[in-house]
Amino acid sequence: MRVVVAPDSFKGSLTAADAAEAISDGLASIRPEWRLDICPIADGGEGTLDVLLRSAGGVRRIVPCTGPTGEPMTAEIGLIEQGGTAVVEFARAGGLSLVPPHLRDPLQTTSFGVGELIAAGLDCEVDRVIVTLGGSATVDGGCGLAQALGCVMLDERGRPLARPLVPSGIMRCRELQPAGMVERFTDVSVVTAVDVLNPLLGPHGAAAVFGPQKGADASGVQRLEAALDRWADRVESACGRRLRDEPGMGAAGGAALPLVAFADAAIVPGADLVFSMTRVAERVASADLVITGEGCLDGQTLMGKGVGSLARLAKSAGVPCVAIVGHLGRGYEGIASMFERVATLARSDDAPGEAEREAESRVRQAAAELAGEWAG
Known part of the structure; x- marks a missing residue:
């Protein structure tokens, strides 16, 4: 048997x-x-890094980064396939489990630390980055992540917005300059592994479906939706493509959006990725x-x-x-x-x-x- x-x-x-x-x-x-x-097994949520390292072997690297509420912390990334692929688990630096219940407010949480983990993987001169999107505390559309990777957000006077930008401040973004992020991904392929296939906006989007799970009340969900809509406008204007309706764009509070726009990331079901690699x-x-x-x-x-x-x-x-x-x-x-x-x-x-x-x-x-x- x-x-x-x-x-x-x-x-x-x-x-x-x-x-x-x-x-x-x-x-x-x-x-x-x-x-x-x-x-x-895993599906792109918490624990995916451990599952992939167990299966593929490789090494762990401890990286200083920013937590979802802005606190300094450290988190692990993985290097597999003879060091050619970096694995970044969103939940390690942006996970809901990192935020005490009484502090959960997706209008104020950031994916900046996840961007720092991705940057650390890129610094290892890898050919591929796998970012597993699941278990997040954020609904910031990946704006914090994008800032950490070199995107510059400007206000109406052309001044850079503070880092990290959180959803409550997205409405002040009048222009997005992604050249720094685009340059970081030259000759590097990116895969985002998602555990849901929701779009970014609308009744099935990141704010409406996942905002309440992360601490948003009805008013907060409306504000998150408006912020994501504004952020999608800025990202799509900068990359020249409409992305907000793509399946999986609502995963991890919209974190795939800048990765697809400026790193040409592929969105794949996390379970499919894990099952293939194991x-x-x-x-x-x-x-x-x-x-x-x-x-x-x-x-x-x-x-x-x-x-x-x-x-x-x-x-x-x-x-x-x-x-x-x-x-x-x-x-x-x-x-x-x-x-x-x-x-x-x-x-x-x-x-x-x-x-x-x-x-x-x-x-x-x-x-x-x-x-x-x-x-x-």
């Missing part, structure tokens, strides 16, 4: 690698004869069972997320897929049929935070129970 163990992270509880280890330990305790293929399809095709997992199984799982993409892949290969999840969220009914079985960790009598604190032991127990019951 060959089993592919391929969970995503359980946000706030377990990394994908930790979840894979807990599942493997549970399975091996009951079915030591099973051959386990450990394959943590040979997931090949490994699933030769398996008898796939076990995956994530913190919440809900209606978004099939919308480009890693677990949903894996379930589709397993179904097309005729391989049964089982999910171990923290809890079931809104719309999970639409994806439950993709799985042979779904085990949940949450219990009705849990105290607040109890399931998260016990995630590792509960995942291990769920895997052991699955192994004991599995008759395939």
Whole structure:
């Protein structure tokens, strides 16, 4: 019996690698004869850097940078493929998990530090940069990121705007000079790996859909939408292309916009990128069972997320897929049929935070129970 163990992270509880280890330990305790293929997955959100480094090898570099609320910090980037490719995970310098709940205000958060991480990768003389866009605290359209990479924003008097620029200040941008950023990407290819395919603006855009998750109230969402609209005007005027409606442009609060405009970045689904680099399809095709997992199984799982993409892949290969999840969220009914079985960790009598604190032991127990019951 060959089993592919391929969970995503359980946000706030377990990394994908930790979840894979807990599942493997549970399975091996009951079915030591099973051959386990450990394959943590990601979809461009938090944990993607670790997954790619685990698969491709490479080295980590610690980089001084700016956090999402402007504080100095350090974050890691990865160098893979003999140092020819830099991997930058947006969430490392611009992630929602970096901002305490009482400070979450996307009108004031910035992607500047992510630009600093990209710049550090470019300084390593790489040929390619992969930027994974997910788990962000920002809805700044990538304006901070662009500033860090050499874009200059001018006010109505032709004066450079302060760095880092945040959404509340975007309306003061009258002109954008991108030459410095364009020059940085000469002879360098860029891939942005996204975990959602939303456009930049409108009812399905970055502000309307993700602003509230990052701390914006109804008024804040309106202000963010206006700021992104103004920023898109400036970027599109500078690059000569309409980009705001492209799928994925709303990921990470619009961070792909300047990368596509001034670095000619390609937008790809993060799950597709990770699966290709970790040979997931090949490994699933030769398996008898796939076990995956994530913190919440809900209606978004099939919308480009890693677990949903894996379930589709397993179904097309005729391989049964089982999910171990923290809890079931809104719309999970639409994806439950993709799985042979779904085990949940949450219990009705849990105290607040109890399931998260016990995630590792509960995942291990769920895997052991699955192994004991599995008759395939």
